[in-house]
Amino acid sequence: MQPLEEDLQIRWLKLRIKLKERFGIKPDMNGILMLIGVQELGQGAQEFSKEQKQDLMHIAICTVLMPSGYYICNGKDEEGWPHFTQTKELPAFELFEQENFLKDHILLYFQTLEFI
Numbered sequence: 311m312q313p314l315e316e317d318l319q320i321r322w323l324k325l326r327i328k329l330k331e332r333f334g335i336k337p338d339m340n341g342i343l344m345l346i347g348v349q350e351l352g353q354g355a356q357e358f359s360k361e362q363k364q365d366l367m368h369i370a371i372c373t374v375l376m377p378s379g380y381y382i383c384n385g386k387d388e389e390g391w392p393h394f395t396q397t398k399e400l401p402a403f404e405l406f407e408q409e410n411f412l413k414d415h416i417l418l419y420f421q422t423l424e425f426i
Contacts (some may be wrong), residue, residue, distance in 0.1 A: 322413050346370035374415040
């Protein structure tokens, strides 16, 4: 493992541990994306349908990639759900690289919120 990648994995593990301390579970990538989606929706914890859960993960991905210019938020619909437009192509990564790319952006999101 390269030093930069190792640092990313250590920071990712620390985030997961901090989330476990806060919520009682150590979420995986999907769980963390769900947390971000619920946070960004701003309607509190509730029961979501399978489709709504997919939408929440989409909200999370768009939100964490916005600072790098991949998406912009177009505002919210009448039910309060945010909508996004992709502004540039995402890098063509292998699955492992894609996961690290997303982890890096998720960590930046939590740093911006001063959670980590």
